[in-house]
Amino acid sequence: MLYTGKTLSLQALDHGQMELVLDAQGAAVNALNSVMVTELRAAVQLLEQVGGVTGLLVSSAKPAFVVGADVTEFQAFFALPDAGLTQWLLDTQAVFSQLESLPFPTVAMVNGLALGGGFELALACDLRVLNAKGKVGLPEVTLGLCPGWGGTVRLSRLAGVETALAWAVTGKPAAAAQALAQGAVDRVAAEGQLRETALALLQAASAGDVDYRAKRQQKQASVTITADALSAAHASQTARLDRHYPAPWQIADMLCQHAHLPFADALRAEAECFTLLARTDAASSLLGLFFNDQVLKKKTRAWGKQAAPVKQSAVLGAGIMGGGVAYQSALFGIPMLMKDINGAALDLGSKTIQQLLDRQVQKGTMTAEKKAAVLAAVKPTLDYSDFAAVDLVVEAVVENPAIKQRVLQEIEGLVAEDAVLTSNTSTISITSLAEGLARPAQFCGMHFFNPVPQMPLVEIIRGALSSDATIARAVAYADAIGKAPIVVNDCPGFLVNRILFPYFNGFNRLLKDGVDFQRIDKVMEAFGWPMGPAYLADVVGLDTMVHADEVMQAGFPERMGHDGETVIEALVSAGCLGQKNGKGFYEYGVDERGKRFKRPTALAQTLNAVTDARVTSDQDIIDRMMIPLCTEAVRCLDDGIVETAAEVDMGLILGLGFPRFRGGALRYLDTLGLSAFAGRVSAHAVHGALYTLPAGVQARLASASSFY
Structure with missing residues (x-):
C-alpha cells in the first residue's frame, strides 16, 4: 500500500498499474468532502513522483462510486465571502485537473452511482467504465446550485452542449445505455464484469490501443458549435422553466457562455456561477429541504429500530383511499387484505388497482411479472376470516366517528393481541376514536393523503394512549411502503x-x-x-x-x-x-x-x-x-x-x-x-x-x- 488515508488508499497492481480506492472509513457511502479532496491531492502528488507507472484505475469499495459532494460541509463554505467561496471551488478544480494531467492514462471504474461531485471526479479521468445498472449525472440543480468542479465544462466537451444542458438543467441521472450513447462514458460492463472491463480498457490505453490523450484534448478544447445551434439548445432547455428557480436559468446561460471559452476560463465561469447561486434564497431553501429530509429519515430509522415488522396488512374500506393504501402496500411487497361490506366496492377497488398497474406497464416502468405479483398480494374479502394473521390494520371507512368507532371495536376482537389498529382519518380525534377500545395503546392514526400513490406524506398521529411500540410499527410500515412518515400529536386537523x-x-x-x-x-x-x-x-x-x-x-x-x-x-x-x-x-x-x-x-x-x-x-x-x-x-x-x-x-x-x-x-x-x-x-x-x-x-x- 503506497498511501492510506481516511477516505482513500493507493495500491500497486500488475504491469505497473496503480489503483486509487475510494473508501470513506465509517461511512456507508463515499461523499466528496474536504478530507477526501485533501487526500486525493496527496495521492496524485505521490503518483507524479513515482516512476514506472503505466496507468491508474480509480475505483470504489462502496456499493456506489461517489454519491456526490458532502452537502453537510456547504454551510461553512457558504459563510465565506464570494472570493473565498469561489477559491474553494477553484482549489478542488485544481486537484481534478492535476489528476487529469498525470503522465499516464486514468480510468474511472464506476459502480452504482456517480452523481454530482462524484461524476465530476469520474469526468476528470481519461476514460469511464460504468456497470450496466449504474447511473451518472449532475443533480446539483435540485439544490438550487450548479456543478462547481468542472462538470458542465468537461461534459459539454465530451458529450456536446445539448447533452450537457439537458443533464445539468434537469438534474436527472442517466442510465448506462444513455450515458454510453451520448459519450459521457466509454464502456458499459455487463453484470459481474466491471473490474475486468475497466482493467482491460486501462491496459489498452497504456498500450496505445486506445488514445486517451485525444480524450484529454477533447475535454480541454472549446466546443465547436454555431451561434444558432447554441441559441436553439438554450431555448430548448429553458422553454418551460419556472422563474422561481434561478439555478436552471443560470446553468443554461453559463454553459452556453463558456462553450467557446478556453478551458481554464470555462472552469472559472462555472465556479463563479456556483457562487452566484449559493447566495440565492432558492438555494438556501432547497438545501434546507435536503437537511430537513435527513432529519425525517433519521427519525424514521430510529423508530424502525424498535418496531416489530409488518408481514401482513389489512385495509377496511375499498374506496379511493382504501384501494390506494392496498395498492401501495402490495407494490412494496407487503400482502394486503382489502375488506369491504359491499362486493361492488371491492370490485371497484380491485379495478382501480388494476388501472394503476396497467398505466405503469404501458409506460414501461413496470413489468408484466411485477404487475401480476402486486395483484396477487391484494386479497379482496367480504369477511374477516383471514384477519388472525394481520399485523397492522388501516381503517379507511367513511369519515364518521360513530361508524369508525364501531368498525374499530369490531376488528379489535378479530386480530392478534399484538396487532396495531390505525385510522386513516383526516379530521377526527384519535384520542376520541380510541374510546371503547380494549387496547387503546395499540391504536394510532395513519393519515394518508389523496391520491395515495402520488402523495408521499403519511401523518402518524399519536393519541393520548398510543404506545411507543404502536407508533414505531406504524412509522416502520409507512416507510416500508415507500411513504415519508411524520409523527404528530393529536389535535384538531393534526399538522397539515x-x-x-x-x-x-x-x-x-x-x-x-x-x-x-x-x-x-x-x-x-x-x-x-x-x-x-x-x-x-x-x-x-x-x-x-x-x-x-x-x-x-x-x-x-x-x-x-x-x-x-x-x-x-x-x-x-x-x-x-x-x-x-x-x-x-x-x-x-x-x-x-x-x-x-x-x-x-x-x-x-x-x-x-x-x-x-x-x-x-x-x-x-x-x-x-x-x-x-x-x-x-x-x-x-x-x-x-x-x-x-x-x-x-x-x-x-x-x-x-x-x-x-x-x-x-x-x-x-x-x-x-x-x-x-x-x-x-x-x-x-x-x-x-x-x-x-x-x-x-x-x-x-x-x-x-x-x-x-
Missing part, C-alpha cells in the same frame, strides 16, 4: 390540515371582502403554489372543506370562527362539490373537441360579489393568505404537535405542495425576517384574531433567534 385551514379562512375572508377568487388563484399560483385556493378547494371537495372547517372552528373558535355563510358553504348548499361532481368554483368538463376545460361557474361569481379590485394589492392578498398559515405553523411547533421545525416544513412540502423554493412556512419566515413578518401581521390586525402574532414569534424576536 391544522395549518392549511387558516389559509382557507383567510381565503374566505378575502371573498367576503369582494376580492375575485380567480384573481386570488392567479396571485397565489404566481407566489409559487401549484394551484390557487379556489381550485384546490374544488380538488379536495367542497363538502370535505366544509366538514374540516367545522372541526377547526370547534377546535380553535377564536381564530377559526367566522360570521355568516361562506362562499364555500353556499356552493355546497347548492349542490356544488367541486371536481367530485364537476361544479364548484370552477366547472369541469370536456368540450366538443374532446379537450378538457376549467371555467368559473356563474354561481361562484355571483356569490363572490367582486368589488373594485384596485382596493387590494397583490401583496395584500399574499399576506392575508400566508399570515394565517404561517402563524398556525408556528403554533404547531410551539404547541409540540411535532418536535422540530423540519417536520413542520416537510409536512407542508410533502402534504400540501408548499412551494419548494420557499422551503416551508418556517423557512419562509426566516427568509422574510421575523421583524418584517411581525410588521405585516400588525398591518393586518384589523382583520381579527386570525391575524395575531404568536408568542413563539415574539419570543424569537426578543432573543434575536430564528427557526433554523
Whole structure:
C-alpha cells in the first residue's frame, strides 16, 4: 500500500498499474468532502513522483462510486465571502485537473452511482467504465446550485452542449445505455464484469490501443458549435422553466457562455456561477429541504429500530383511499387484505388497482411479472376470516366517528393481541376514536393523503394512549411502503390540515371582502403554489372543506370562527362539490373537441360579489393568505404537535405542495425576517384574531433567534 488515508488508499497492481480506492472509513457511502479532496491531492502528488507507472484505475469499495459532494460541509463554505467561496471551488478544480494531467492514462471504474461531485471526479479521468445498472449525472440543480468542479465544462466537451444542458438543467441521472450513447462514458460492463472491463480498457490505453490523450484534448478544447445551434439548445432547455428557480436559468446561460471559452476560463465561469447561486434564497431553501429530509429519515430509522415488522396488512374500506393504501402496500411487497361490506366496492377497488398497474406497464416502468405479483398480494374479502394473521390494520371507512368507532371495536376482537389498529382519518380525534377500545395503546392514526400513490406524506398521529411500540410499527410500515412518515400529536386537523385551514379562512375572508377568487388563484399560483385556493378547494371537495372547517372552528373558535355563510358553504348548499361532481368554483368538463376545460361557474361569481379590485394589492392578498398559515405553523411547533421545525416544513412540502423554493412556512419566515413578518401581521390586525402574532414569534424576536 503506497498511501492510506481516511477516505482513500493507493495500491500497486500488475504491469505497473496503480489503483486509487475510494473508501470513506465509517461511512456507508463515499461523499466528496474536504478530507477526501485533501487526500486525493496527496495521492496524485505521490503518483507524479513515482516512476514506472503505466496507468491508474480509480475505483470504489462502496456499493456506489461517489454519491456526490458532502452537502453537510456547504454551510461553512457558504459563510465565506464570494472570493473565498469561489477559491474553494477553484482549489478542488485544481486537484481534478492535476489528476487529469498525470503522465499516464486514468480510468474511472464506476459502480452504482456517480452523481454530482462524484461524476465530476469520474469526468476528470481519461476514460469511464460504468456497470450496466449504474447511473451518472449532475443533480446539483435540485439544490438550487450548479456543478462547481468542472462538470458542465468537461461534459459539454465530451458529450456536446445539448447533452450537457439537458443533464445539468434537469438534474436527472442517466442510465448506462444513455450515458454510453451520448459519450459521457466509454464502456458499459455487463453484470459481474466491471473490474475486468475497466482493467482491460486501462491496459489498452497504456498500450496505445486506445488514445486517451485525444480524450484529454477533447475535454480541454472549446466546443465547436454555431451561434444558432447554441441559441436553439438554450431555448430548448429553458422553454418551460419556472422563474422561481434561478439555478436552471443560470446553468443554461453559463454553459452556453463558456462553450467557446478556453478551458481554464470555462472552469472559472462555472465556479463563479456556483457562487452566484449559493447566495440565492432558492438555494438556501432547497438545501434546507435536503437537511430537513435527513432529519425525517433519521427519525424514521430510529423508530424502525424498535418496531416489530409488518408481514401482513389489512385495509377496511375499498374506496379511493382504501384501494390506494392496498395498492401501495402490495407494490412494496407487503400482502394486503382489502375488506369491504359491499362486493361492488371491492370490485371497484380491485379495478382501480388494476388501472394503476396497467398505466405503469404501458409506460414501461413496470413489468408484466411485477404487475401480476402486486395483484396477487391484494386479497379482496367480504369477511374477516383471514384477519388472525394481520399485523397492522388501516381503517379507511367513511369519515364518521360513530361508524369508525364501531368498525374499530369490531376488528379489535378479530386480530392478534399484538396487532396495531390505525385510522386513516383526516379530521377526527384519535384520542376520541380510541374510546371503547380494549387496547387503546395499540391504536394510532395513519393519515394518508389523496391520491395515495402520488402523495408521499403519511401523518402518524399519536393519541393520548398510543404506545411507543404502536407508533414505531406504524412509522416502520409507512416507510416500508415507500411513504415519508411524520409523527404528530393529536389535535384538531393534526399538522397539515391544522395549518392549511387558516389559509382557507383567510381565503374566505378575502371573498367576503369582494376580492375575485380567480384573481386570488392567479396571485397565489404566481407566489409559487401549484394551484390557487379556489381550485384546490374544488380538488379536495367542497363538502370535505366544509366538514374540516367545522372541526377547526370547534377546535380553535377564536381564530377559526367566522360570521355568516361562506362562499364555500353556499356552493355546497347548492349542490356544488367541486371536481367530485364537476361544479364548484370552477366547472369541469370536456368540450366538443374532446379537450378538457376549467371555467368559473356563474354561481361562484355571483356569490363572490367582486368589488373594485384596485382596493387590494397583490401583496395584500399574499399576506392575508400566508399570515394565517404561517402563524398556525408556528403554533404547531410551539404547541409540540411535532418536535422540530423540519417536520413542520416537510409536512407542508410533502402534504400540501408548499412551494419548494420557499422551503416551508418556517423557512419562509426566516427568509422574510421575523421583524418584517411581525410588521405585516400588525398591518393586518384589523382583520381579527386570525391575524395575531404568536408568542413563539415574539419570543424569537426578543432573543434575536430564528427557526433554523
